[in-house]
Amino acid sequence: MKLSYKLFFLLILCSVQVISQTLPPSKKDKWKGFERTFTTINKHSAYTVKPAKALPGNPWVWRSSFPDWHTEMDSLLLVRGFYIAFVDAADAYGSPDDLQIWDQFYSYATDSLKLSSKPALEAVSRGALYAIGWAKRNPDKVSCIYAETPVYDFKSWPGAKGKSKGDADSWKQLKEAYHFTEEQAIAFNDNPIDHLEGLAAFKIPVLNVIGINDQLAPREENLDIFVHRYTYLGGPALVYPITDGPQEMNGHHIPINDAAKYADFIVSNSYPVKKVLPYSDYFKIRNGLNNFYRTITETKKATVAFLGGSITYNPGWRQKVTAYLKERFPETEFHFIAAGIPSLGSLPHTFRFQQDVLDSAKIDLLFVEAAVNDRANSTDSLTQVRALEGIVRQAKKSNPLIDILLMEFADPDKNRDYAQRLVPVEIANHERIAAHYNLSSINLAREVYDKINNKEFSWEDDFKDLHPSYYGQELYFATIKSFLNSCFNQWAGAPYKTNSSASLPKEIDKYNFSSGRYDAITNAKHDANWKIDQNWTPSDSAGTRAGFVNVPVLSTNHPGAALSLRFTGDAIGIAVISGPDAGVISYSIDGEKQKQMDLFTPWSNSLHLPWYLLLGSGLKKGNHVLNISIDQTRNVNSKGNACRIVYFLKN
Template identity: 55%
Template sequence: MVSGPFIVAQPAEKVSTWKGFEKIDFTFENRNAWFVKPQKAIAGNPWVWRAHFPTWHTEMDSILLSRGFHIAYINTNDMFAHPKAMQVWDAFYDYLVNQKHFAPKVALEGVSRGGLYVYGWAKRNPDKVSCIYAEAPVCDPKSWPGGKGKGPGSEKDWAAWLKLFNLSEEEAAKFTDIPLNDLAGLAAFKVPIIHVIGLKDKHVPAEENSDLLVKNYMQLGGPISVYPMTRGEQEMEGHHFPIEHPEYFANFIEQHSVPVQKPLAHKPYIQVNKGLGNAFDKFKKEKKGTVAFLGGSITHNPGWRDKTAQYLKEHFPDTDFTFIAAGIPSLGSTPHAFRFTRDVLAKGTPDLLFLEAAVNDRGNGFSEKAQIRGLEGILRHLYAANPKANVVLMAFAEPMKNTDYENGKEPLEVAVHERVAKHYGAAYINLAKEVYDRIAAGEFSWKYDFKDLHPSPYGQEVYFQTIKELIKTDSGTVTDAITLPAALDKFSYEKGSYHEITESKNLKGFSVNPDWKPADKTPTRPGFVNVPMLVGEQPNASLDLEFKGRGVGIAIISGPDAGKITYTIDGKKSQPLDLFTPWSNQLHLPWYLMLGDELSPGKHKLHLTIANDKNEKSTGNACRIVYFLVNE
């Protein structure tokens, strides 16, 4: 189990009065902060978090305080919602929620440039936001303070913004970390938003700010509305205006904040074990770090991986990171073990490895033995290259695992991931169980929210937020270089690697196609098309491979015409093998097959022949080999 976030002890609090309510002032991370307490708090302590200009238009705050809300603020006003400000906000949130027992979901209130803050933080934490109230919000710094559109901007503030973000004018024009972008996660969580604007605002023109954000958010399915303020004196060229009916907006916040929702905590699904301290220590001291992401399509696709990489850069802002994206769709633990050298180590030696295989190991039917050999083979291979590396094993969700949990059964793949993680002291996150439990608790549905084993933006956020919790709460304890324990399985693929197809001999009916691509229109996977392949398409085609090691296999492409083979190792009994898979009619699928993985160390010879018969669903007899697999 993981311990709670590390919170620096705060200096003594000062108590004063604000509009008849008790106000608590204190210093948090060397910044002024405060919160105001209601006379009688609503159960669960709902709260409003003000960003910038906390004393502007406080009528709504007074109403909410009288109804039992807390109001909070921390001064990061000189930071323009820079990622460093977002780290302060993360820590302030953790302090108020964990130490002061504020509600897990907060209503964000952003005025003018405060829009940069509320959207910057909300996009990074959509699961922690009940709703957003934004008043004449800046949604694009190029509009304000940049003045690149209709508004005059602020030359002084624009210069400060450019300096803070370390951008040139040309780079600023392409800068994307602004409220207008990356709203998919927020929309997926259906966070309600209301913008209050002045129609004649010349400083933060609505057409360059609110209008664009409203359009973007609504197109993503997010609930959002706009209330133009047209009554009363319009000052500062329309940027300042009276708030009509503040009770209406207080009702909006109360409606979406009460009763207080208390989502399940992330911590029960995290096992820190030996933690991430070695990697964190290097990130801090050497200012360099290599982080690899090894997995299938859930790792390959945009989502949690990108968010995790971005968060690491923000959490360690002085570190120069190398990120290795080694996700390939359809592949599980056995393929990962044999491609680890080429796809990871050849690009850098990881200080931190994120590893997942539970979904594809289930779908591809790998046995418990094969899963252990693959996963621990990867870890042992990594520790041989970097004995101080840290690893995070993750078991992702999919419908069959939900069914297992529904029937009171722990999915095999989840158990294997946990067992391997514990044996080697790697951190472990059971996201499969977390997703199931959250669905069972009524937080969301699989059908409309998570949607698929390839998660929707909602699901990607669920994964990322738990990974983020591990990164935030790990104590960072540095440990000695690992002394490898005895292997769980002596035949683990710790020395697995690809061997080139050109190592084959005595080719009869096989030939090398230097740039294979399918003759049909059946889809392919990246890295397994327009590459050299050893191709045989007729019965009785054969080849030999001499190798040295304890295991041998083939990485093939299994498409609509995949055939059957027979093979023998060292002249022993011939074994049949069908290369056709349940997915072969839909995809030229990368498919990894171990032909023998409990051999004695030393030299061996594989003889492979295309069989005369074929699967009844196949259209041919093809055997297309991309790599030979050898575990030395």
């Protein structure tokens, strides 16, 4: 007897609902002769089926939909020692709410049941919306994907926006699950055919078993687009078209006559279970994010700022964090401040923090990234401590309940330090500040080094650069997400207790830059050889940085040109644009012996680089005078004697 498409899936759905209603948590029964245990995940019914003798490492298959359809492969895998698992997502079609349930079930399976950290995903039909949606967000947590007659674009089915006839009732249900209007659903660009870079970077194998004439999920609207895009990005995709046997329901129901072959695919990609170092080894929660958690769950308005260099500026982990926060807390109105500027480390951050971040809004959560550029820019250890402490104290003075995360990213220098059993200076300083102020921190540099040694990936082939590949960005996000989940789960449902107060601990260094600010170039007195260009742009073809072009600049290229600046405080410096013609300055503070500083950097030949220079710190508090003149000498690689000051730096 042939069943209609709607009736078939209705029967499957009803069977799952009956199970959910009649079997309480921890109820056990038998499934194909194996012990099945039911539980409840946030009001959603779920179960695991236990093999008679589990393989070492507890590999498992996670079915995304229709758990009683074509179970031959599951039976074979149970015999071979795999667990089978399923969580009923109640026809949410891979929506953000649905994927939150998946996150919770994954934590339950890996933490409570001790199943392997990389399950094989088994997706039938619309189940591909769930499986690929979750896998794209968690490519580090998947061993392989088996997709049978997969729906890879919901605009095809159930939307009927192409050749598929679709399903009007399911389309309505999908829009409700996503909280979409018709226009929003059509414009949605995160279907399984979209944004596959991370999944491809992890080389997750996807086996597609399809009907050759599937009219409900036509291959030209689903499979063909997915395979083309995925393989173009370097992802391994296999296609096994079924051409024999009865193919019912418009070619969407296909026979599975060789389940052993598909079981072999899962076994070969999931076993032996590879040892993976846990993300939790690389972050310290300390006070955590409970103030932020209260804001997003009670006030439902929150501002998150990202302060960093190119690793923060470039696309990757930051966008994934913002998407994660919006998906996990859909009722919260988030304001995100992207304050990443390439080439800048802790010294620039502490002086630009007020203008670039604090003047914009009250910040509830602050991400700080500086460790890579502090090494690249040769920022000395004392200056690092003063700068990082300055950022923290400025933030806490602005909002005593702000939560702060200090992040320590990877680079080849840090790999070499760890190889010599040395703690990189930048990491030590970040951790010193975090421990003193009881702030959260993540040592991503150590994680990358350890995981390379654990043969989980390689720097050359996978991570590739300190500006990481898609693989590296996914790894960074996975650790940050694990940290955020740990913080949020720790406080979810717990009585709120403020972890911060208006009183700050004693300073580590009394000369920290807690009053670091920009000082305007108009405050300087200068001779006629200097001029202020209100909208500076380079006259050559060298590159520029956002925020340091089309801005006012106090500049000269005349040797002997002089200026003076009166200031009050204990530190002074300059933020310059260092290009191919950068010169050398002579400077003194309060008439002391002149010193020289070369403004030309290793990157100046091809880039007008923002370059922050500390000319004096630890000064006696009070009034001072800075004098600067352009020296006759210049770097052998420089084309001139230029000095272009964008800001003075004053503490």
